[in-house]
Amino acid sequence: MRATEEKNETLRRGLLPRHIMLMAMAGMIGTGIFKGSGDTLSIAGPSVTIAYLLCGLILFIVMVALEELAIAYPGLNIQHLMHKAFGFRVSIMIGWLYWINWMIVTVVEILAAGSFLEYWFPHVPLWVLAGVCGLFIVGINLFQVSLYGEFEFWFAGIKIAAIIVFIILGVLILFGIIPSPANPVKNIFGYGGFFPHGFGGMIQALLVVIFSYGGSELIGLTVTEAKDVEHVLPKVIKSVVSRVIMFYILPIIIICGMMPWSSVSATQSSPFVQVFEAVGLPGVPHLMNFVLLTAVLSAANSGIYATTRTLYSMAERGEAPKFVRKLSKRGVPLGGIALTTSFLVIGIVLAYLAPGQIINQLMSIPGFTICLVWIAICAAELKLRPSYERLPFFKMAGFPYMTILGMASLSAIFLSFVLNGANRVGTITCFIIMGFLIVVSFLVKSGSEQAKSERPS
Numbered sequence: 001m002r003a004t005e006e007k008n009e010t011l012r013r014g015l016l017p018r019h020i021m022l023m024a025m026a027g028m029i030g031t032g033i034f035k036g037s038g039d040t041l042s043i044a045g046p047s048v049t050i051a052y053l054l055c056g057l058i059l060f061i062v063m064v065a066l067e068e069l070a071i072a073y074p075g076l077n078i079q080h081l082m083h084k085a086f087g088f089r090v091s092i093m094i095g096w097l098y099w100i101n102w103m104i105v106t107v108v109e110i111l112a113a114g115s116f117l118e119y120w121f122p123h124v125p126l127w128v129l130a131g132v133c134g135l136f137i138v139g140i141n142l143f144q145v146s147l148y149g150e151f152e153f154w155f156a157g158i159k160i161a162a163i164i165v166f167i168i169l170g171v172l173i174l175f176g177i178i179p180s181p182a183n184p185v186k187n188i189f190g191y192g193g194f195f196p197h198g199f200g201g202m203i204q205a206l207l208v209v210i211f212s213y214g215g216s217e218l219i220g221l222t223v224t225e226a227k228d229v230e231h232v233l234p235k236v237i238k239s240v241v242s243r244v245i246m247f248y249i250l251p252i253i254i255i256c257g258m259m260p261w262s263s264v265s266a267t268q269s270s271p272f273v274q275v276f277e278a279v280g281l282p283g284v285p286h287l288m289n290f291v292l293l294t295a296v297l298s299a300a301n302s303g304i305y306a307t308t309r310t311l312y313s314m315a316e317r318g319e320a321p322k323f324v325r326k327l328s329k330r331g332v333p334l335g336g337i338a339l340t341t342s343f344l345v346i347g348i349v350l351a352y353l354a355p356g357q358i359i360n361q362l363m364s365i366p367g368f369t370i371c372l373v374w375i376a377i378c379a380a381e382l383k384l385r386p387s388y389e390r391l392p393f394f395k396m397a398g399f400p401y402m403t404i405l406g407m408a409s410l411s412a413i414f415l416s417f418v419l420n421g422a423n424r425v426g427t428i429t430c431f432i433i434m435g436f437l438i439v440v441s442f443l444v445k446s447g448s449e450q451a452k453s454e455r456p457s
Contacts, residue, residue, distance in 0.1 A: 029295065029299070033247070033251065035112045037270075038270070040208050041271065043204050043205040044195075044196075044202045044204065046188050046196075046253075046256045048252060049252050052249050053249060054409075055210055056245040056248070056249075059245075061396075061402055064394075064395075064396050065396055068385075069081050069377075069380060072391075078310075079091065079094075079098070079317075081380050082094045082376060086383065088441070089441040090376070091317070092440065093434075093438065094376045096320075097369055101373060102307045104366050105303050106300050107344060108359060109296045110130050110133050110134045110137065110300050110347065111359050114129035116292055117132075117133070119273070127352040127355065138341050140301060141305065142337065143332070152305075155298030158291060159292075163251060167254060170257070170258060182257065182278075187259060188253075191261060196262075206417075208364070210413065214370035258275040259278040270288075273285045273292070308333045308340055311324040311335070311336040315335075361426075365426050375411060378403050378406045381403055382403055
């Protein structure tokens with residue numbers, strides 16, 4: 001009986017390398033590109049491609065730092081690494097910040113899915129459509145992790161295939177092989193130039209871009225449920241970073257070439273749908289909208305995985321309520337799913353109250369939080385590198401300078417947006433969250449110590 005109880009108190013290892021590869025990409029390719037690209041284009045125009053490239057380089061630094069830590073300390077995910085590097089208070093702040101980040105991202109993805117459904121059901125309220133999508137995704141996450149991995153594998157595969165097809169069709173149109181009214185040179189350079197809002201416009205787009213790339217660190221969560229992690233992680237990170245940069249930059253260039261960037265609406269359907277409507281390809285907009293719906297559901301699927309596993313990890317150290325460790329017979333964290341679902345309901349209520357503004361307002365907050373989480377990952381590598389028993393075979397080149405460069409770049413992006421009055425709502429929300437978490441880290445300290453003392457040696 002005791003053996004059975006212990007088995008049910010641990011997460012199941014059921015994810016295969018192909019699951020991890022697609023899950024990591026699923027977390028990064030979602031609303032940020034399919035819906036958020038409309039916002040970044042309106043802010044920076046064609047120069048947003050440079051913003052995606054710069055953030056891609058920062059992403060690579062963060063990913064390598066995280067992988068190095070994961071190999072040096074096998075079995076420790078992001079939450080465990082923060083605890084090891086900085087102790088309880090920083091660990092609980094980063095853990096809850098990461099959960100809040102993914103929770104908001106998941107809400108955004110669910111709302112985006114509802115907005116894509118509005119393309120076919122324009123008279124149905126956003127909150128109703130989003131609610132249906134939320135129920136569907138929560139249902140998937142009630143399966144055991146191996147089945148969840150299979151769902152996510154196919155979800156992510158569809159969205160990646162869609163981007164590849166989009167790129168192929170776009171190239172054929174831009175080079176005149178498929179007839180269309182598109183004028184690539186004029187569209188990219190003829191409406192205010194490559195930097196229509198100056199260098200400052202490109203800088204201003206960085207926060208939405210950071211939000212778009214957020215999710216790459218999901219690999220740090222899959223470590224606890226992966227097989228043969230030492231061999232899987234290097235391959236995953238090398239391929240994910242290069243492919244995600246390609247999947248962002250090429251589609252944006254194609255969108256800018258197929259229609260004037262100033263004609264792309266940030267409030268209507270996805271730019272990926274708008275460009276095919278503009279060039280007049282029959283039936284393609286509907287097909288693309290279906291694929292994009294699948295894509296954001298995939299990202300929401302990854303979001304629920306991330307939030308529930310983060311809560312489970314925190315509860316192991318007494319940093320979250322004990323009920324979130326409750327597992328089903330399949331090894332699924334039911335307590336974490338229940339808490340996550342309650343916040344999805346809050347997001348749907350907000351969609352009921354402010355359907356026209358909620359997605360854009362929520363998208364700015366994860367940009368702030370992911371900056372802080374990425375800074376913490378780099379700082380943890382700086383702190384823990386001297387204590388490694390042996391240097392991992394895959395490590396940061398140019399250490400510590402590359403890690404410091406990543407931290408400095410992220411800090412500069414964070415400060416630039418804090419000082420920008422246009423980001424007042426996101427800034428205030430972020431600092432309220434941080435202040436709350438600082439208070440919480442002091443209030444629950446004694447509870448954490450009690451949890452440790454109760455844990456059997």
